[in-house]
Amino acid sequence: MNKIGDELIRWYRENKRDLPWRRVHDPYEIWISEVVLQQTRVTQGITYYHNFLKKFPNIFTLAEAETEEVYKIWQGLGYYSRARNLHQAAKFIVEKYAGSFPDEYAKLLEIKGVGHYIAAAIASIAFAQPYPAIDGNAYRLFTRLFGIELKLGSSALKKEVLRIVSGIIPQKSPGDFNQAVMDFASIVCTPKSPDCINCPLSGYCFALSNNRQTDFPVKPLKRKPKDRFINYYLFSDGKKLLIRKRKSGDIWENLYDFPNTESSNAEQPRFYDLVSENHPCGYTVKFVSEIIRHQLTHQTLFVTFSEIGCNILPKIEDFHAESLKHLGNLPWPRLITRYLEKRDKEQSTANY
DNA sequence: CATGCGTGGAT
DNA sequence: TATCCAAGCAT
Known part of the structure; x- marks a missing residue:
């Protein structure tokens, strides 16, 4: 029934990377890791993750910081609205929830800079709630597996992938499942030359069986810079x-x-x-x-x-x-x- | 829904 | 060298 979920979990147990945010379940630290990694490679973000937590070890130190300090820690990482939103959100959480991170998906979504992906990541990893964290890796993996021709970024694709992953995500350890999807897609089901030879899901993959791996996901037309x-x-x-x-x-x-x-x-x-x-x-x-x-x-x-x-x-x-x-x-x-x-x-x- | 928002590594 | 992009979000 849930072969795909089982294979992903199995693969993850044996192949997952030992990343610093995999060692914690503190919502604050998970939150920081997700924001750092937004549109950012692990190799680039990892030192920023360490520096940020060293400087602002908890929600209170972040909330009490000067905005300039937060920007300074973020310097060189890009997408600086992330730093601004983190600081603003920390103050919001301290004020509204006395510094205790909300554990409801809907309340997480109210936090500035937290969208559907990060809300699901925090809910699943820190609070063990089965919300699918669907990022770019997940879109690539599932459009290939099921041959979904819907355009990346369209609400139709979001709805469809959410429907599919909701049916696969386990009630137990949903955080591991979400991270399994991302790790698997970034290591095996890669954008350019996916490692289909060693892929445990090769038997279920529409794209592979039609030799159309790079047709998915369908990307929107890009405009000239x-x-x-x-x-x-x-x-x-x-x-x-x-x-x-x-x-x-x-x-x-x-x-x-x-x-x-x-x-x-x-x-x-x-x-x-x-x-x-x-x-x-x-x-x-x-x-x-x-x-x-x-x-x-x-x-x-x-x-x-x-x-x-x-x-x-x-x-x-x-x-x-x-x-x-x-x-x-x-x-x-x-x-x-x-x-x-x-x-x-x-x-x-x-x-x- | 389309667009703006950074950076550095891979190809 | 030029292009593409990497764990998205706000507007």
């Missing part, structure tokens, strides 16, 4: 730099970066577009970097960095001066961190 041209200007008097906290409604919300101009083509704008009036001390362009091509999921960034020397830092709205030493405590986009590190290395040899 938009180009975006950003030119950064590092106004420096040798001691301080002009920086700002980025506003909402754009990439890298609440992170820091430098004065910049943007244009719709590769033609490079000039830094004095930023400075309305002539500055008595004048400016010296000391260095202009090559164009750095930065590929994001939905846009391609073409970025340059210009070092602008001056005796007195110009006044630009929303920007303020910070000493070079203080910069290390602030959260930066990875792109900017890389440049700052390179800059720091070069300046330690050649005196600026």
Whole structure:
């Protein structure tokens, strides 16, 4: 009756990875692991998981933290709204539930940044409730097994896979089952060349029997990434730099970066577009970097960095001066961190 | 429902 | 080198 579930559990017992969040059932730690791993590979997320829990060991330490600290721990991981939502959610849980994690699926869904997948993951792993945690791995596995042609992301597919997994997930150890599905799909039923030879489910697989493994899941048409041209200007008097906290409604919300101009083509704008009036001390362009091509999921960034020397830092709205030493405590986009590190290395040899 | 949100590793 | 993507979610 439930061959697929049994085979998955059997496979999991013998092949599961020894990951840190597999050793705990504390909903807080499970929650953190799920948010870290959202759209993120295990190899990339694992150090962030450790660092985060070391800095914020429980819901109270997280709730009491400064937002800036939470962002700083998240620096370099991407999708920074996750950090913002974690912090906001921790405060919400402390306030509404006195810091005790809700164990009801519906209440978990009310938490900012917790959707159907994470709610099911927490409910099943931390509270042993049989909610199917259906992520990208699960969609790939079950569309192949059952030959489901519905498009990834469609509500029809969500409904259909939920129906199927609901009939398979065991009442006992549903958390193990959910993790079995994900581990199995990420190790055996992989996106590119699935290991069908060694697959214990090969006898049940529609895709394999029709030699159509890579036809599933059916992906939505992808649009071409938009180009975006950003030119950064590092106004420096040798001691301080002009920086700002980025506003909402754009990439890298609440992170820091430098004065910049943007244009719709590769033609490079000039830094004095930023400075309305002539500055008595004048400016010296000391260095202009090559164009750095930065590929994001939905846009391609073409970025340059210009070092602008001056005796007195110009006044630009929303920007303020910070000493070079203080910069290390602030959260930066990875792109900017890389440049700052390179800059720091070069300046330690050649005196600026 | 379509779109925006990051990063670094695999191919 | 260019493309694709990896344990989603909010809007």
